[in-house]
Amino acid sequence: MLDAADVTRLRATLLARRETIADDWFRAVAGTSYVPLSTHDVRLELASLVDRVIDALFQEPFDQGRARAIGAALAQLHYIQPAALGGTQEALGRQLSAQLPDAPAPFRARVAAFLGGLATGFSREVRDQILAEQEAIRGALLSERQRAEEALRESEARFRAIFAGAAVAIAVAGTTGQLLEANPALQRLLGYTEEELRAASFIQFMHPDDIAAEMTLFRELVSGQRNHYEIEERFRHKDGHVVWAHMTVSLVRDAQGRPQFAIGMGEDITPRKEAEATIARLHTDLEQRVVERTAQLTAANRDLADEVTRRTWAESGLRFLAGASETLASSLDYQATLTSAAYLVVPALADWCVIDMIGDDRTVRYRATAHADSAKGDYLRRLGERYAPDQHTLAPILTVLQTRQPVLAPVVSAAEAEAFARDAEQFAELQTLGIVSVMLVPLLVGERTIGVMTLVSSAPERQYSTADLALAEDFGRRVAVAIDNARLYQEARMALAARDEFLSVAAHELKTPITNMRGFTELLLRQFVREEGPDPQRARRALGALDRESQRLSRLVTQLLDVSRIEAGQLALERTVTNVTRLVEEAAASARLMTNRHEIAVHGDPDVVASVDPLRLEQVLSNLVSNAIKYSPAGGPIEFMVTQPEPGQIAIVVQDQGIGILPADREQIFTRFYRADPSDRVAGMGLGLYISQQIVTMHEGHIEVSAAPAGGTRFTITLPTRMAQDSEGR
Amino acid sequence: MIVTIGGRVLVVDDDEGIREFVGMALADEGYEVVLASHGADALELAREHPPAIILLDMRMPIMDGWEFARTYHQRPGPHAPIVVLTAARDAAERASQIAAEAVLAKPFQLADLLSVVGQYATPQ
Numbered sequence: 001m002l003d004a005a006d007v008t009r010l011r012a013t014l015l016a017r018r019e020t021i022a023d024d025w026f027r028a029v030a031g032t033s034y035v036p037l038s039t040h041d042v043r044l045e046l047a048s049l050v051d052r053v054i055d056a057l058f059q060e061p062f063d064q065g066r067a068r069a070i071g072a073a074l075a076q077l078h079y080i081q082p083a084a085l086g087g088t089q090e091a092l093g094r095q096l097s098a099q100l101p102d103a104p105a106p107f108r109a110r111v112a113a114f115l116g117g118l119a120t121g122f123s124r125e126v127r128d129q130i131l132a133e134q135e136a137i138r139g140a141l142l143s144e145r146q147r148a149e150e151a152l153r154e155s156e157a158r159f160r161a162i163f164a165g166a167a168v169a170i171a172v173a174g175t176t177g178q179l180l181e182a183n184p185a186l187q188r189l190l191g192y193t194e195e196e197l198r199a200a201s202f203i204q205f206m207h208p209d210d211i212a213a214e215m216t217l218f219r220e221l222v223s224g225q226r227n228h229y230e231i232e233e234r235f236r237h238k239d240g241h242v243v244w245a246h247m248t249v250s251l252v253r254d255a256q257g258r259p260q261f262a263i264g265m266g267e268d269i270t271p272r273k274e275a276e277a278t279i280a281r282l283h284t285d286l287e288q289r290v291v292e293r294t295a296q297l298t299a300a301n302r303d304l305a306d307e308v309t310r311r312t313w314a315e316s317g318l319r320f321l322a323g324a325s326e327t328l329a330s331s332l333d334y335q336a337t338l339t340s341a342a343y344l345v346v347p348a349l350a351d352w353c354v355i356d357m358i359g360d361d362r363t364v365r366y367r368a369t370a371h372a373d374s375a376k377g378d379y380l381r382r383l384g385e386r387y388a389p390d391q392h393t394l395a396p397i398l399t400v401l402q403t404r405q406p407v408l409a410p411v412v413s414a415a416e417a418e419a420f421a422r423d424a425e426q427f428a429e430l431q432t433l434g435i436v437s438v439m440l441v442p443l444l445v446g447e448r449t450i451g452v453m454t455l456v457s458s459a460p461e462r463q464y465s466t467a468d469l470a471l472a473e474d475f476g477r478r479v480a481v482a483i484d485n486a487r488l489y490q491e492a493r494m495a496l497a498a499r500d501e502f503l504s505v506a507a508h509e510l511k512t513p514i515t516n517m518r519g520f521t522e523l524l525l526r527q528f529v530r531e532e533g534p535d536p537q538r539a540r541r542a543l544g545a546l547d548r549e550s551q552r553l554s555r556l557v558t559q560l561l562d563v564s565r566i567e568a569g570q571l572a573l574e575r576t577v578t579n580v581t582r583l584v585e586e587a588a589a590s591a592r593l594m595t596n597r598h599e600i601a602v603h604g605d606p607d608v609v610a611s612v613d614p615l616r617l618e619q620v621l622s623n624l625v626s627n628a629i630k631y632s633p634a635g636g637p638i639e640f641m642v643t644q645p646e647p648g649q650i651a652i653v654v655q656d657q658g659i660g661i662l663p664a665d666r667e668q669i670f671t672r673f674y675r676a677d678p679s680d681r682v683a684g685m686g687l688g689l690y691i692s693q694q695i696v697t698m699h700e701g702h703i704e705v706s707a708a709p710a711g712g713t714r715f716t717i718t719l720p721t722r723m724a725q726d727s728e729g730r
Numbered sequence: 731m732i733v734t735i736g737g738r739v740l741v742v743d744d745d746e747g748i749r750e751f752v753g754m755a756l757a758d759e760g761y762e763v764v765l766a767s768h769g770a771d772a773l774e775l776a777r778e779h780p781p782a783i784i785l786l787d788m789r790m791p792i793m794d795g796w797e798f799a800r801t802y803h804q805r806p807g808p809h810a811p812i813v814v815l816t817a818a819r820d821a822a823e824r825a826s827q828i829a830a831e832a833v834l835a836k837p838f839q840l841a842d843l844l845s846v847v848g849q850y851a852t853p854q
Binding site: 505507508511512513514515516518519520522523526538541542547548630631633634661670 | 836837
């Protein structure tokens with residue numbers, strides 16, 4: 001029997017620890033096997049059982065049956081082998097004992113009895129039931145698997161039917177891409193049998209251009225990075241043609257979630273693609289036609305713009321030429337015309353311009369320059385003064401002169417400019433002036449090329465074209481005419497001035513003999529008027545003077561006529577074999593009559609013979625000796641020398657010791673109307689030497705003047721004898 | 731005021747014919763005539779035989795009329811009037827260049843020559 005105090009104390013202890021007991025039991029139960037209850041339900045059940053255990057332990061009298069009932073309830077929480085139940089029972093007993101270490105003997109006996117009842121509940125009443133239930137569950141599980149397998153078979157059959165009958169092409173491929181299955185639609189799409197397909201990787205049926213994109217997606221799929229993808233790609237049919245397919249590829253994983261294989265479904269989109277290609281082609285054709293039409297319109301527009309530009313250019317060219325003609329016509333001065341021509345083209349046609357007037361000897365007679373930039377214009381002019389044009393730098397100009405053709409250099413390279421320049425310094429100077437584009441235009445007057453106009457652009461945006469060249473040529477023609485007009489005017493003016501001067505001199509020279517003749521005549525008349533009549537001696541002097549002066553007048557008139565004949569080409573020679581030495585001696589004798597202040601001597605070879613016009617040669621000698629007399633007014637010796645320096649040639653020298661001729665004048669003394677004394681204070685018309693030279697030239701000879709050794713002037717005439725020719729001629 | 735210092739006339743001309751007939755005509759009228767063929771000669775003669783009047787050609791070798799006139803006028807002492815004999819068209823201008831009293835354009839008449847000379851010189 002348990003005393004009441006112990007019961008109360010022990011019951012309070014167990015109640016206080018019922019949670020701990022329940023947890024302990026749960027651990028024992030949870031460690032066993034399949035429990036068809038949730039963890040929560042098991043805990044509630046165990047807590048309830050702990051309460052029933054406490055009630056059963058302290059109920060009087062102790063009822064073995066209740067202990068068995070609790071055992072049975074506990075056993076229902078186990079669906080395992082009986083050995084496991086035994087373990088659980090042992091754990092419960094240990095638990096109860098452990099919770100009540102100071103329990104009195106009677107209570108321990110009560111616990112032992114309770115545990116005995118609990119064990120009986122486990123073993124006998126529940127065991128069979130559990131086994132039966134387990135058997136029932138096993139049976140149920142078995143039939144469930146059979147049903148699942150049946151369902152799988154049905155699913156497989158349905159898949160097969162779809163796979164085989166589908167209009168879409170279906171392929172099953174392994175993770176390496178080898179084809180495991182290929183449905184008939186796929187076989188038709190690619191033209192291969194199932195066997196041929198199955199032996200291969202799907203890659204080898206693909207269009208080479210699409211493999212890279214496909215492989216990227218496929219690798220992502222089989223590595224599990226994606227579950228499916230869609231792509232439009234090309235395959236090669238067995239007969240070679242290209243097939244387009246819209247592919248949907250899905251990944252199939254195994255029970256562990258690992259990628260197992262891929263299923264690809266493809267729709268034949270070849271007709272759609274072909275339609276797209278046709279549309280694209282039509283679109284491209286349309287675009288092409290739009291491009292072509294636009295190009296045509298652009299070209300037409302450009303042509304129109306060019307035409308407008310050309311007309312504008314032509315109009316401005318005409319305006320320029322009209323203005324230029326007016327300016328060029330405004331002056332008849334040669335240099336002013338050249339300068340204004342050069343300035344007309346800058347900047348309208350050129351940035352700088354050089355006009356070279358070329359003489360018959362191919363040297364520059366006159367050069368005009370102009371630069372749009374006045375500072376550079378000064379530079380250009382100084383440059384021209386510093387460098388006399390030489391054959392190297394003139395070469396392009398002389399070429400134009402010779403060919404009479406213009407030259408157009410739209411772009412002048414630095415190398416070309418360097419080649420043109422005489423040296424590095426000149427090249428640098430040309431660079432300073434600027435050379436981008438150059439035109440050279442001949443200045444043509446009829447058959448003559450009187451000069452060359454060089455137009456230079458130093459602006460990169462102005463590169464000369466053929467249109468520019470045409471304008472420059474047109475301008476060049478006008479410049480040439482204007483310059484030639486100015487030249488003709490200048491020549492005419494000079495000729496007029498010379499003629500005026502000649503007339504003035506001629507009048508002066510003619511007036512002197514006339515004055516004398518009138519003077520002597522009046523003198524003679526006055527003597528007749530006087531009572532005593534004329535003194536015979538004085539009358540003779542007057543008549544002698546009249547005779548002399550009339551001869552002088554006659555000589556002057558003859559000279560004038562000679563000049564007229566020479567200029568008209570009418571002076572003819574009457575050659576005859578002449579003893580030149582004797583002719584010279586006769587001239588000397590005549591000269592001696594004209595002066596008593598000079599000693600006139602003849603030296604040299606006797607009897608030098610030549611075929612000459614004796615009258616004309618006498619005229620020359622007479623002129624030379626009278627010059628010698630005139631230019632040595634202080635008197636002195638005048639010497640003739642006749643020699644035959646070489647066979648077939650004679651030389652006649654006339655020299656005096658007079659005032660001489662300055663070297664600067666020697667070249668010009670044979671010019672018509674020229675007189676050595678520029679102040680024009682020595683009598684004479686200046687025709688004598690001109691006529692003499694013409695006569696000598698007609699004899700195919702030569703006359704030259706030099707300083708005589710003893711001071712004064714020496715004239716040397718050389719003439720061919722023409723004896724052999726004349727002999728042959730006869 | 732023209733000062734006549736006698737009947738001497740200096741004739742300066744490079745043309746022999748002119749010297750001769752002018753000299754003869756003046757001598758016939760009673761003048762004393764001195765002849766020179768150029769300016770240098772004339773200067774010398776004018777110094778040695780001071781003339782009452784000088785008949786001067788302009789264009790002459792060695793020393794022309796301009797040079798003669800300038801040198802002559804630079805000399806001290808009384809200066810004879812100068813009459814220019816010229817065939818040039820611009821005779822008056824030339825005469826004024828050398829401060830001449832008168833001009834006789836060639837060809838001239840003897841009567842004119844004698845009239846001009848008579849204004850400045852008195853036949854002896």
